[in-house]
Amino acid sequence: MVGRAGQAAWRVLTLRRSDADVLRRLWERATLPALTAADRTLLHLLTVDGPRAVTEVAPMLGVRRFFTGSAKKQSADMAGEFLRRHHAAFLRSDGPGRLERLGAFTAPVDPRRLGFQSLLDPALRFDLVSGQTAPAPEILDRPVIDGLPEALDAIANVVAGEASYRSAARDAGEKVRRADVQRILHEMPVDALKSATRDRLRLGPLYAEGIKTVQEVLDCGWSLQALPGVGETSARRMLGAAQTLRQTTYDEMPVRIDVNHRHPETTQLLRCLAEWDSCRQTRGAAADLERASELAPLRAAIDSGTTHLLVIPARQLAVAGLTESIQIVKRRAELLGMSSASGRRNVGADPWDDFLARPADYFAMLAELGFATEDENASHGDLPEEIIQAVRDQALNGEHLTASLRGYQSFGARFALVQRKVIIGDEMGLGKTVEAIAVLAHLRSRGKTHFLVVCPAAVVTNWIREVAAKSKLRACRVHGTERARAARAWMRDGGVAITTYETLAWWEPALRDLRDLACVVVDEAHYIKNPQAQRTIRTKRLVARSERAILLTGTPLENKVDEFRNLASYVRPDLTVDAGDLSPRTFRRQIAPAYLRRNQEDVLTELPELIEIEEWLPLSGADGSRYRGAVERGNFMEMRQAAMLEGSQSTKMQRLIEIVREAEENERRVIVFSHFRDVLSLVARSLPGPVFGPLTGSVPAGQRQQMVDQFSSARHGAVLVAQIVAGGVGLNIQSASVVVICEPQLKPTTEAQAIARAHRMGQVQSVQVHRLLSEDGVDQRITELLARKKRIFDEFARVSDMADSSPEAVDLSEAELVREVLAAERQRLFEDASAKTVGVE
Known part of the structure; x- marks a missing residue:
């Protein structure tokens, strides 16, 4: 079995030249004549009833007949009569001729002309294949797996070479964790012992000896039993409660990096992480390493004598998925072979400086080590199970990616690849940009060359930096005074063109002639929520012409649900969102194929308060x-x-x-x-x-x-x-x-x-x-009215289980808000004042 996403995905049977004899026998079995009812009766007589009768006759043969009892003699006589009768009938019905015909093949084939492709022939009735539904099994030739064992061995050697650095970083992380636990226990009063046990502990003797914290109890150990008023039983219960509190605190304690308290063990952890990062050649290769791990069973099964593979999908995955994984792994091994220590990052004297310069990279490493855990279900957003499974099955090639992806980021990138045109609505700060770059890098490994990012002018520079820092792709700034030259260079050489909504008006006519636009990324996509706006019309045409599209926005819904529906229609015009039933649950279910959102509190466990x-x-x-x-x-x-x-x-x-x-x-x-x-x-x-x-x-x-x-x-x-x-x-x-x-x-x-x-x-x-x-005044009025808008967003665009509601009853436009606030303030300041004046008079 070869896995994918932790589940069996393909059954693989290795084939050798010597298996040709087995194939011949299968073919002979499949080409024997079809049996009639009479044929089956004859064969049953010859293979079952006849041999049993011969066994019963045996006691009457030879010397044994003198020692056989009357009962067995009678049974033998009956068996003998049975054999004589059926033998005569066998000869009368041309039994020998019928047997000869049953043994003759209906379609004799030269065994030398039988190939392994014959295993896929339904007429062969090969059990592993005959019951298989789509996707169909395939026979792969030897060249597909040539070099795979060497590639897997090369990857294993590189990973092993990094293992000591990784292990040192893991050990350093555990020391930080234990030190934090100890600091907490040093501040935890001994009264907490009562919460960890059902026993009634007498803590007076501890107070009398000046023992005030749980850590002090642990430090004393079994010497507690020597304290006046304690004894062996009480000491055992106190220590058991203290150890329970320590273990519970440890289990719930994440690895924290506190910039305000730079403890020595935290400094050592950062140093170990920096050393691991500087030496490792597998940075950005997490998805490829996962594929290598999944192919390990195949590596154990193939050898120099393997000439073909029979691949039988165990799930709804085509055989092409296995060949893709093999190619990914071989390419990753090639890349690792080309890398060298010269590309190492210099680890400075103070690792805190490097950490503060790129904290997200360090947290990604902690996530790889299992210290920054993620809720896998939270990374799926509100997607249905069939899409989640398809995303898990999708390979993500990291050949052109230089950044490490968090688990939820990898899922987001693969979601965009599976669904082709999507909205990624992750909450701000979760790294939507790097998810999009990962998609572009994957497509580049598939031979695609031209990618386009449309964004507000304010973030063009940030996109240029991110593409350069997180990938090997070439970024082109098609904006500003050099836009014409950059546009020509991109049209000729490819890369990631980064332009603005405004510049698109100038550039769109030239883009219409481009036939190989592989992916369009629309950043801050809420800028195109109004379908009548010219920038929306231009961007929508571009999305329609592109093979793939990713709309990025942390705020897909700002005022009305219709705006959110508009965004979905740009990427998936085939989706039907029922205007007559706009309950949040129904809306999210209908839009799920095109929309993925994760929230900070669900996936960034290390995010500060x-x-x-x-x-x-x-x-x-x-x-x-x-x-x-x-x-x-x-x-x-x-x-x-x-x-x-x-x-x-x-x-x-x-x-x-x-x-x-x-x-x-x-x-x-x-x-x-x-x-x-x-x-x-x-x-x-x-x-x-x-x-x-x-x-x-x-x-x-x-x-x-x-x-x-x-x-x-x-x-x-x-x-x-x-x-x-x-x-x-x-x-x-x-x-x-x-x-x-x-x-x-x-x-x-x-x-x-x-x-x-x-x-x-x-x-x-x-x-x-x-x-x-x-x-x-106005601040209070606006705050009250905007609470309505926030509720709409939470119900429709954010994963939520809130009850159904009608958005038309609470939608509020900016003009309506202004009118309401002005009317309320005029009444408060002037009409109320007039009423008071009249009352005084």
């Missing part, structure tokens, strides 16, 4: 006057900014300055988000310390990334001031761990995206989110 703080602040006198004037003028946008624009006289600004000072004291960096440029400009002028920005939509994409890089390398207390619609999309800013949002946004997904710039894979500190909210 997200602390969200709503800071409700009073309006200062100056704030109140500005706000009241904005309401009088009916200026909604001015109402939203009023609590910040009085600068040092504004309560929100005063609190923001306090947050930044606290962050500097706690060695953190801060991102400040606002929708409004005037607010951002004022914040940039008012804050102490180094301030970067404002990062707004008018800042060129290249300069945005440069601004983020400068901020990330600045000292603690640095602040990046960013417009939430520009800095909250696409950029990775894990160097910041404090996020401030100056006013509530009109879409809850806008805030979620902004927070995810910092709280994402690779973040090593807890992330604090401060929402600055005014107690009176």
